Amino acid sequence: MSTIVETGCQTVSMKDRIVFMALDQWVKYGEELRRLREQAGMTQRQLADRVGLSHAMIGAIERAIRKPTPDYSDHFDAALETGGTLRRHWKDAHLRRDVPEWFRDALALESQAVEIREFESLVVPGILQNHEYATHLESTLRQRPDPEAVAKDAETRTARLPELVSRGALVKVVIPERVLRHQMHSPGLMQRQLGYMSQRIEAAACTVQVLTEAPCLETVFPFRIILLNDHIVAYAEGAGGGVLINHPDQVNRLVERFVRLQSEALPPAHSLRLIKKLEDNYAAAVDD
Numbered sequence: 001m002s003t004i005v006e007t008g009c010q011t012v013s014m015k016d017r018i019v020f021m022a023l024d025q026w027v028k029y030g031e032e033l034r035r036l037r038e039q040a041g042m043t044q045r046q047l048a049d050r051v052g053l054s055h056a057m058i059g060a061i062e063r064a065i066r067k068p069t070p071d072y073s074d075h076f077d078a079a080l081e082t083g084g085t086l087r088r089h090w091k092d093a094h095l096r097r098d099v100p101e102w103f104r105d106a107l108a109l110e111s112q113a114v115e116i117r118e119f120e121s122l123v124v125p126g127i128l129q130n131h132e133y134a135t136h137l138e139s140t141l142r143q144r145p146d147p148e149a150v151a152k153d154a155e156t157r158t159a160r161l162p163e164l165v166s167r168g169a170l171v172k173v174v175i176p177e178r179v180l181r182h183q184m185h186s187p188g189l190m191q192r193q194l195g196y197m198s199q200r201i202e203a204a205a206c207t208v209q210v211l212t213e214a215p216c217l218e219t220v221f222p223f224r225i226i227l228l229n230d231h232i233v234a235y236a237e238g239a240g241g242g243v244l245i246n247h248p249d250q251v252n253r254l255v256e257r258f259v260r261l262q263s264e265a266l267p268p269a270h271s272l273r274l275i276k277k278l279e280d281n282y283a284a285a286v287d288d
Contacts, residue, residue, distance in 0.1 A: 029061075115172070127157075
């Protein structure tokens with residue numbers, strides 16, 4: 001039986017309360033970093049130059065879009081002369097005893113979702129990858145040398161969509177056309193990947209929209225919106241990993257961004273036709 005906690009007029013489970021508490025730790029870290037930086041009279045760019053990061057990364061950490069590492073925290077403390085304040089904040093956020101293991105994995109929250117909305121700007125979203133594509137991505141581009149770990153990760157990725165569909169969850173994806181046109185490894189691999197996507201779409205397992213023109217796409221990072229029964233969280237990804245987002249303003253901005261991406265993308269039926277056309281193009285390249 002779930003423990004119930006009263007919060008004003010809203011009743012939430014203790015499990016949900018722990019999620020909120022843990023997510024908010026990174027928001028608090030970002031707020032403290034901003035406070036200490038401004039107290040030191042530094043701009044984001046000046047701090048970035050001192051610690052060897054981009055100013056965009058500093059901004060992302062302050063907004064809790066990216067999660068800091070312990071090394072980043074040490075560098076921040078040294079540059080801002082805090083006496084170890086940010087390292088202590090990092091330790092509190094990362095090692096909280098009351099945060100269960102399932103929280104740290106976005107897939108655990110996804111397993112409770114009633115709807116997933118996902119945008120991926122660089123590769124086919126994991127939720128739509130077939131086993132071959134996922135294996136190549138992990139073993140080659142992400143340079144993971146352990147075949148067993150690669151196989152396990154690929155299996156996890158390919159199991160996501162069937163699991164969501166079996167529970168009746170809705171899945172909506174927006175993907176840039178350039179991702180579908182970028183040949184990963186070989187025409188044959190891409191033909192089979194797009195064929196897999198087409199089959200999933202035709203089976204009504206998901207809704208996919210292709211973004212053909214996106215002047216501002218370079219500024220849009222991959223993200224996922226996870227709708228649960230009584231609240232919404234988001235998950236933003238980057239080269240160094242991902243971070244769960246629970247701050248209402250940040251989640252709302254991502255919801256609005258996804259709606260905008262949908263409005264600029266092709267309708268689902270047109271998107272399916274384009275995917276099939278590209279699949280045929282890859283098939284022709286294989287025959288050549």
